[in-house]
Amino acid sequence: MIAPGETIGILGGGQLGRMIAMAAAQLGYRCHIYAPETDSVAADVSAAFTCAEWDDAEAMAAFAADCAVVTYEFENVPVGPLSALGTVVAHPHPRALEIAQDRLSEKRFVSDLGGTPAPFAPVDSKLDLMAAVSGIGAPGILKTRRDGYDGKGQWRIGSADDASALDLPDTALIYEGFVTFFAEFSVILCRGTDGDIRFFDSARNVHENGILAFSGVPAPANLLEQVPAARALAAKVAEALDYVGVLTLEFFATENGPVFNEMAPRVHNSGHWTIEGSVTSQFENHVRAICGLPLGSTGLAARAVEMRNLIGDEAHDWATILSDPANHLHLYGKAAARPGRKMGHVTRLTLD
Structure with a gap:
């Protein structure tokens, strides 16, 4: 300890x-x-x-x-x-970073554990891209295998003509087929040094321009039906990596069950609501885990919780936000606002 x-x-x-x-x-x-x-x-x-x-x-x-x-x-x-x-x-072991840093390694790793990712293919040349579009179909998304986040390093491919006209960047890529889904959600768990795993409630996530804008719990019933299978996969990932700390897996909820999108070996934006909305936040449980302390309860501290990101340089009336006692404002102390940059978030609790 x-x-x-x-x-x-x-x-x-x-x-x-x-x-x-x-x-x-x-x-x-x-x-x-x-x-x-x-x-x-x-x-x-x-x-x-x-x-x-x-x-x-x-x-x-x-x-x-x-x-x-x-x-x-x-x-x-x-x-x-x-x-x-x-x-x-x-903590976690650097192997978790190695896998999560490469989208191809990540999808192969999860597939080997029985997970279902979107159809994918590695792309190292224009011929590879054309073959991937032909085999998987379009529309799809071409992504850099490394370093992309919040919609960066991605190109939408609507047809074979789009693929043919694209100038490929000089980096390893992956092509993913589109997934038809009715919601997005995340599974956030914390695993201690003793193997104890605690799951937080899965939030319904809403993205705008590739950036998380909203997370809310409890999620709708049709989404919650898919959480047990997603949790089972997340636990397999954590156990395979002998993981210690908070781990996040993002999913698409589809008519055929949860489809894995990506993993993050860290605390996650879709879990920010836990600071006020959970008995023990994802951040506190991460500290507890990496320090060898017992994990805290992940139960809800309110009937419902919503988190909205404050993104970019849009003006906000802080006094109005803070005048509502149900709101909890978190500003990150960033000096320069710019489009797409996360400047803070607001969590709203429903207690009655």
């Missing part, structure tokens, strides 16, 4: 790291942020900050020397440089 008063290292300096650090502070832990960006909103609420490149082995080793355990706030932390952590334990 990592005792309160010790330091948790967090790789990545964004809002997820910020919320992990805030939850850790409530349990008596210090946090040390490692990130290459100078404007870290996680560092703003943490005890220490190392601003260095991922491949700076000396800086990474010095960071590790200050930490009792290390975790990640986003899945694109390069795995190779983590060898500089030495004997300091990283």
